[in-house]
Amino acid sequence: MKKLLIGAAMGALLVPAMAHAQSWTQGDEHACVDEACTVYELFQTPAEGATVLGYQGTEAPKYGTWGFDLNGRDTSVNPGDSFMRYANGAALDRMQIPSDRTSYGSFALLRELSDNRVKAMISGLVARTDLAAGSDEQKIADAYRSYMDEAGIEARDAQPLQPYLAAIRAADTHDKAAVYMGQTQGRIGGTIFGTGITIDQKHPTRYVVSTGQSGLGLPNRDYYLESRWAEKKVLYQAYVARMLGMIGWDNPEQAAADIVAFETRIAEAHWTPIQNRNRDETYNEYSIAQLASEAPGFPWQDYYNAVGVGDVSRLIVRQDTAMPKIAAIYAETPMSVIQAWQAFHTTDDAAGRLSKRFSDAQWEFRSRDLQGQPMQRSRDKRGISFAEGMLGEAVGRQYVAEYFPAESKAKMEELVANLRIALGNRIENYTWMSAETRAAAEEKLRKFTVKIGYPNKWRDYTALEIRPDDLFGNGERAGVFQWRYQLNRLNQPVDKDEWGMTPQTVNAYYNSANNEIVFPAAILQPPFFDPDADPAVNYGGIGGVIGHEIGHGFDDQGSKSDGDGVLRNWWTPEDKANFEALTTRLGAQYDAFEPLPGFHVQGGLTMGENIGDAAGTAVGLEAYHLSLNGQPAPVIDGVTGDQRFFYGWAQVWQSKMRDDALRQQIATDPHSPAEFRVIGPLRNVDAWYDAFGIQPGSKYYLAPEERVRIW
Incomplete structure (x- = not known):
């Protein structure tokens, strides 16, 4: 249950996140108060506990001799029936998902490369005896030491929870x-309403308090309300009872049944994941007094006072129609249930920083039972993630110094420039768009800000206290440190230099309020970007990513902000109708995809990312052609330039996923499964048909008039 809502509209690339991130985990500063984050990332980043170190190297992997491994193909497959297998089939057959992972593939390997480098850096710091007291390096080393202090952690067992349970x-x-819910802000505990500080989407030069639905311990409302998740709900209730029993709560079995019934009522009031994507509907301006009037049954002013924002004159309510329902449910629920619910969520939040019996119980439910992960990560790997999560930019500063060459940034700037030119050309020639809307789109494209590699200024961790023998306290202090950092923003102008990801994060994002695209250093490596690879492969890889993030500025939600980041309609009614007709057709294509029996991709939930992928492939290919300066693309090993481009795109998504994790992704993640991030956009690109001779009768063939060409 995430308590922070930070950032504005921003979007990510592939792997589903764990459902229950803790307040200190890396990336949580951009967590949403519900399952629908409005930041468009390239993929949804896993929370702490989902990353492993299977790839042992610290040198970037190589793919073939020119950026693509031809031996990874399965050319016995018709590329029009499964381009994922045609491009990656032999590699997938050889690939095994490590026992401490829920998925594996090209992306995971690159994340592991970053993790291995961070591990080497932190291990080096821990071995040193000359680190200055209070320095970032000392704090990183001490954070890791605190996680590895197993004897002390076991001796304390549940003792760190006792003050919290007494307060409950x-x-x-x-x-x-x-x-008390308000007082948990930045700390362990539960809340039925999530609150945080975000950029004001209609006034993007300032910050605003945002509030939305929360209160669930399962990934989203569907897990409570749909029969296909009934088994997971039963396992969840058993987990709740187990945790309550471990802290000595009275009658844990009955309390667990009451908690799940309480959360089920809340789930019935929650907006759906698809509703939560609608930025017009999730921007509702209120005063605290107005919210108290329209959603009685909850002491709003007292709650906001406890959060630390009780004096604000305005706030943004995301799911406005859900708030009165949840407030009424809260008022009607017996206090014994509320207290048991809070005790469980407090324990669940803290479990990763408590003794082995707690951390094992949490892993067994949240990773094994929900996502099918057979084995827990080793403690040292979790300790690396913990240290990095609390001091991410301090780690990132060292990462950049060791692993990010200046020439990578220069080459990325050239690629971005070509992608912008390509999209500009396409906007100029669209027949479905009027001159008025075209001018606004071109202005927005001109105003894009591009951030590559690392921030211009680094986060100051001076005020964060880290102790080598206090794992639990380190997590609490880090959460409070982060929340105070957010509170201090309220009376300040928006910091345009701030990054929403650390340099060592393998991801990229678009932030609509800042109208910016951001590419951390760690993603600028094979298979995305290789300075020694053939340009076509780079354009299919990192070029597709660049086009994907630029495309978010013009997807069904990102297109609701103008070039200055203001949430407003800059479309004519006719153009908007034309655009929505195209997105409806694209959504229907994805609705038809069925990765597992009975589990269809949700075209409405994944719409923004699908449009991003469509833009990435179409615009990336045009940018590649522009880079040739009128010369024909060379043929390498019998492979044409266009073929190499499409191989580059497919190679990025080469991956496998366990069935339970895939089911959770389909239900909760705004990104389509990897197979359909390959074929979904390509079947709408004319050049793909020409490059591989795709004919009618192939499974994913679309007649020219059925192909959706948005950007």
């Missing part, structure tokens, strides 16, 4: 319990 028992009225 003392909060014996609904008003007191609501105040």
Whole structure:
């Protein structure tokens, strides 16, 4: 249950996140108060606990002799029936998902490369005896030491929880319990309403308080309400009872049944994941008094006072129609249930920083039972993630110094420039768009900000206290440190230099409020970007990523902001109708995809990312052609330039996923499964048909008039 809502509209690339990130985990500063984040990332980053170190090297892997491994193909497959297998089949057959992973592939290998480098860096710091007291390096080393202090952690067992459980028992009225929820901001604990600081989407030069639905312990509302998740719901109730029993809560079995029933009622009030994507509907301006009037049953002013934002004159409510329902459910629920619910979520939040019996129980449910992961990561790997999660930019500064050459940034700038030219050309020639809307789109494209590699200024961790023998306290202090950092923003102008990801993060994103695309250093490596690879492969890889992120500025939600990041309609009614007709057709294509029996891709949930992928492939290919300066593309090993481009795109998504993890992705993630990130956009690109001779009768063949060409 995430308590922070930070950032504005921003979007990511592939792997589903764990459902229950803790407040100190890396990337949580951009977590949403519900399952629908409005930041468009290249993929959804896993929370702490989902990363492993299977690839052992610290040198970037190589793919073939020119950027693509021809031996990884399965040319016995018709490329029109499965381009994923045609391009990657032999490699996938050889690939095994490590036992401590829920998925594996090209992307995972690159994440592991970054993790291995971070591991080497942190291990080096831990071995040193000359680190200055209070320095970032000392804090990184001490954070890792605290996680590896197993003897001390086991000796303390559940003791760190006792003050929290006593406070929960003392909060014996609904008003007191609501105040306690507010006090958990930045700390362990549960809340039925998530609150945070975000860029104001209609006034993107300032920050605003945002509030939305929360309160669930399962990945989203569907897990409570749909029969196909009934088994997971039963396992969840058993997990709740197990955790309550471990802390000595009275009658844990009955309390667990009451908690799940309470959360089921909340789930019924929640907006759906698809509703949560609609930026017009999730921007609702309120005063605290107005919210209290329209959603009685919850002491809003007392809650916001406890959060630390009780004096604000305005706030943004995301799911406005859900708030009165959840407030009423809260008021009607017996205090014994509220207290048990809070005790469980507090324990669940803290489990990763408690003794082995707690951390094992959490892993067994959240990773094994929900996602099918057979084995837990080793403690040292989790310790590396913990240290990095608390001091991400301090780690990133060292990462950049060791692993990000200046020439990579220069080559990326050239690629981005070509992608912008390509999209500009396409906008100029669209027949479905009027001159008025075209001018606004061109202005937005001109105003894009591009960030590559690392931030211009680094985060200051001076005020964060880290102790080598206090794992639990380090997590709490890091959460409070982060929340105070957010609170201090409220009276300040928006910091345009700030990054939403660390340099060592393998991802990329588009932030609509800043109208910016951001590419951390760690993604600028094979298979995305290889300075020694053939340009066509780079354009299919990192070029597709660049086009994907630029495309988010013009997807069904990103297109609701103008070049200055203001949430407003800059479309004529006719152009908007034309655009929506195209997106409806694209959504229907994805709705038809069925990765597992009974589990279809949700075209409405994945729409933004699907449009991004469509833009990435179409615009990336045009940019590649522009880079040839009128010369024909060379043929390498019998492979044409266009073929190499499409291979580059497919190689990025070469991956396998366990069935349970795939089911969770389909239900919760705004990104389509990897197979359909390959074929979904390509079947709408005319050049793909020409490059591989795709004919009618192939499984994914679309007649020219059925192909959707948005950007």
